[in-house]
Amino acid sequence: MTLEVADSSFGRFWGLRGEWVEQPNVRRGGESGVQRVWADNGQLLYVKRQAGHVYRSWRYPLGRPTVLREQDALEGLRSLGVSVPNIVFCGAERDQQGQWRALLVTEALNGFEEIDHWYASGGRERHGEQVHDRLLQVLAESLARMHRGRWQHSCLYSKHVFVKVTGEGEQAEVQVALLDLEKARKRLTAGRAARHDLRQLRRHSSFSLCDWDKLIYFYQTAFGSALKGLG
CATH class of the missing domain: 3.30.200.20 (Phosphorylase Kinase; domain 1)
Incomplete structure (x- = not known):
């Protein structure tokens, strides 16, 4: 129908x-x-x-x-x-x-795919480390905006992070979208929302230690302050 x-x-x-x-x-x-x-x-x-x-x-x-x-x-x-x-x-x-x-x-999020699928299909190798760093930065900035608004995703697994990369090199456009917000809720403080979601993403993603450190660096820069216990 x-x-x-x-x-x-x-x-x-x-x-x-x-x-x-x-x-x-x-x-x-x-x-x-x-x-x-x-x-x-x-x-x-x-x-x-x-x-x-x-x-x-x-x-x-x-x-x-x-x-x-x-x-x-x-x-x-x-x-x-x-x-x-x-x-x-x-x-x-x-x-x-x-x-x-x-x-x-x-x-539908046209042109987007799960971040894990993007990795598995060779997206990182195809676009190079400069674009990959940009992807981590865009993801970090998106999460920081959400948390500064005191929204907690509450189910922040890598399968709920979708990415879209168009173009190549310095001209590449990187977009990140978040899905499955059924459990999302407002928290009293941005810090509580941030710590919950980032710890959850760390447990339910396959980021290497190096990539995670980069993500947290970009995140804390966008968030505006350091958060303990996210390494």
Whole structure:
């Protein structure tokens, strides 16, 4: 089934179907999965579809669909100048049994790929160390902007870091985007957000010690202060 993107009604988006890229998982008392769908206008979309999948907090003790929290994070990071997927539609409603149904539809990041895939396909060797250093710097600056805004990604694995490199040498353009912000939240201080995410990225990435040291140097320069325990 295809859909014209201009029509953003919940029912029409809910009826949209495509290839599962993340099979529905049972968690948080419900199901959540992601499908890849082509719209009628040729645009590639990713549809996160949820049923009864909620989080609870002091503000929402009865539960709130997690895609609404992800929408807040996507909009918050974009306002800080951090590249994230564009939102096409986001909404939630209760079915006849009172269970939440929720959708988050985003545009594909054309030309981007997971940073680990970029490494595995020879991106570093193809573009050279100068471009690779630039990639580390752009990633560091993106993370610093997020953290200075007191946003914590909370699931900062290398598989959620996407990169796009066009051109060669000094003329190369390097872009970095962050995905999967379902668990993102605001922290009281930028330092708390930074320490949590960077320690998590260190555990869930394959950066060499040398590359990690470069990343932290670029990060602390952009962040504006040193953070202990990130080596």
